[in-house]
Amino acid sequence: MRLNRGRTATSSLFIGGKWKSASSGATREILNPYDQSVVRTVDEGDRTDALAAVAAARAAFDGGPWPSWTPRQRSELLHRTAEYLQRDRAEIARLETLDTGKTLVESGIDVDDVTAVFRYYAGQAEADSGRVVDAGDPTIRSRVVHEPVGVCALITPWNYPLLQASWKVAPALAAGNTMVLKPSEITPLTTVRMVELIEEAGAPAGVVNLVLGAGATAGAPLVESPDVDLVSFTGGLSTGQMIMRTAADTVKNVALELGGKNPNIVFADADVETAIDHALTAVFFHAGQVCSAGTRLIVEDSLHDAFVAELVARTERIRLGNGLHEHTESGPLVSAEHRDKVEAYVRLGIEEGAKLVAGGKRPDEPELSHGFFYRPTVFDDCTQDMRIVQEETFGPILTVERFTDEDGAVTLGNHTDYGLAGAVWTRDAARAERVARRLRHGTVWINDFGPYLPQAEWGGFKRSGIGRELGHEGLAEYRQAKHIYENTAPVPQRWFAR
Numbered sequence: 001m002r003l004n005r006g007r008t009a010t011s012s013l014f015i016g017g018k019w020k021s022a023s024s025g026a027t028r029e030i031l032n033p034y035d036q037s038v039v040r041t042v043d044e045g046d047r048t049d050a051l052a053a054v055a056a057a058r059a060a061f062d063g064g065p066w067p068s069w070t071p072r073q074r075s076e077l078l079h080r081t082a083e084y085l086q087r088d089r090a091e092i093a094r095l096e097t098l099d100t101g102k103t104l105v106e107s108g109i110d111v112d113d114v115t116a117v118f119r120y121y122a123g124q125a126e127a128d129s130g131r132v133v134d135a136g137d138p139t140i141r142s143r144v145v146h147e148p149v150g151v152c153a154l155i156t157p158w159n160y161p162l163l164q165a166s167w168k169v170a171p172a173l174a175a176g177n178t179m180v181l182k183p184s185e186i187t188p189l190t191t192v193r194m195v196e197l198i199e200e201a202g203a204p205a206g207v208v209n210l211v212l213g214a215g216a217t218a219g220a221p222l223v224e225s226p227d228v229d230l231v232s233f234t235g236g237l238s239t240g241q242m243i244m245r246t247a248a249d250t251v252k253n254v255a256l257e258l259g260g261k262n263p264n265i266v267f268a269d270a271d272v273e274t275a276i277d278h279a280l281t282a283v284f285f286h287a288g289q290v291c292s293a294g295t296r297l298i299v300e301d302s303l304h305d306a307f308v309a310e311l312v313a314r315t316e317r318i319r320l321g322n323g324l325h326e327h328t329e330s331g332p333l334v335s336a337e338h339r340d341k342v343e344a345y346v347r348l349g350i351e352e353g354a355k356l357v358a359g360g361k362r363p364d365e366p367e368l369s370h371g372f373f374y375r376p377t378v379f380d381d382c383t384q385d386m387r388i389v390q391e392e393t394f395g396p397i398l399t400v401e402r403f404t405d406e407d408g409a410v411t412l413g414n415h416t417d418y419g420l421a422g423a424v425w426t427r428d429a430a431r432a433e434r435v436a437r438r439l440r441h442g443t444v445w446i447n448d449f450g451p452y453l454p455q456a457e458w459g460g461f462k463r464s465g466i467g468r469e470l471g472h473e474g475l476a477e478y479r480q481a482k483h484i485y486e487n488t489a490p491v492p493q494r495w496f497a498r
């Protein structure tokens with residue numbers, strides 16, 4: 001990423017209902033990872049901008065029209081945003097592809113998924129949330145109501161920029177919060193577009209604020225600010241740990257969606273053809289830059305050789321290219337720095353003694369030489385304690401381990417500090433259920449890999465995170481319960497000074 005100071009800014013920060021340049025005048029060029037061309041120049045916000053955005057969100061939560069909006073009005077705001085997302089689907093998908101390198105088909109699916117999330121929370125905004133409590137005394141009226149948490153800092157990563165933002169923005173709005181959104185500095189473009197659509201949909205000034213910029217300068221002040229009530233973060237483990245520590249100073253609510261090292265367990269009785277096909281998409285979709293990527297293939301010993309041979313043959317045929325081109329199956333990695341990291345992991349895998357059986361290099365095609373491409377890579381003969389098996393590489397690297405019985409498969413599947421997602425492939429329904437229940441991961445797929453539903457909670461066990469997005473719990477993160485206890489027949493207690 002190239003950072004410039006003193007250039008004309010492009011007004012891409014949204015604070016208190018106004019589009020603004022960065023207070024310092026700094027800008028950043030956003031590069032297309034396919035060829036390093038500049039897609040757009042955006043403002044590079046810093047602490048001053050972040051704190052201005054917090055002040056705007058605080059003012060809009062504590063006063064102004066927003067607190068008196070009814071759930072119905074909030075629901076309509078979300079419905080309108082969903083409608084505009086679909087209206088501008090082609091343009092937004094193209095922008096996401098230019099920004100991230102993913103294929104246009106993937107970006108289109110993302111826009112549809114994001115639309116579905118807005119529609120789901122439009123419905124949830126109006127769902128009954130309070131409850132009456134029977135105090136056991138007819139003179140007491142007790143009820144629990146759910147109120148918004150307050151000002152939310154929503155910090156998102158670069159791999160699914162629009163999608164991850166929607167998982168936070170939609171429930172936060174449904175619950176009546178105000179917010180400051182801080183997308184990844186690497187891929188902010190579709191988040192800017194989403195905020196424009198929410199503005200067009202009629203959100204009052206200060207309800208949704210947008211700050212662009214680096215994590216340390218534009219993100220950290222949001223986490224430190226005493227005026228922020230909740231931080232919802234999606235990103236890497238070490239950043240999440242830092243955010244949790246910082247948030248402790250002001251006792252903020254914290255929701256963390258962190259990394260994963262996700263097992264894909266294949267028993268010999270599986271539908272092998274389908275399992276191979278899904279094993280490829282599980283790990284190589286979006287060049288492996290997916291938190292729930294199936295990077296650990298754990299295959300039954302008797303099936304191993306045939307399975308891996310076919311998988312490697314198909315891996316070699318994966319077509320890399322420009323995400324805008326119809327025939328491209330996978331785009332580049334997001335940045336030069338990220339490709340360096342992936343390459344370092346491949347070197348490490350070789351040093352650790354894993355057997356490189358596919359990829360392990362940049363592509364040979366000259367037309368790909370300007371992009372951050374890396375060939376889909378497979379390591380066989382891996383063992384559970386190798387770093388390549390344990391650490392999140394976040395790239396197109398598959399490791400293969402073997403098992404001989406069900407207990408062994410589960411032990412391997414759980415042998416990770418992470419706990420985001422995993423899958424089991426078998427035709428034995430009872431075994432599928434047993435394994436699914438024993439895997440310590442927030443999502444488990446049976447005979448599938450990757451889908452999620454707006455209605456079903458998403459989140460991590462263990463070091464994959466705290467809290468849930470999507471589903472009912474994804475909304476509950478943005479609400480707090482208040483107990484209202486009413487005594488309809490008060491009498492003196494005469495405890496003191498009788």
Ligand code: NAD
Nearest residue numbers: 156157158183184214215219220235236239257258259291
């Ligand atoms: P990252 O942790 O580097 O950055 C994420 C966001 O945090 C960015 O907006 C960044 O600017 C910001 N940030 C960085 N330092 C900060 C600080 N000190 N204070 C406040 N904000 C700060 O992560 P990334 O490289 O952008 O994303 C990849 C990671 O995200 C992977 O580990 C992946 O597994 C994870 N991820 C998880 C999920 C999930 O649902 N669990 C989904 C997508 C991505």
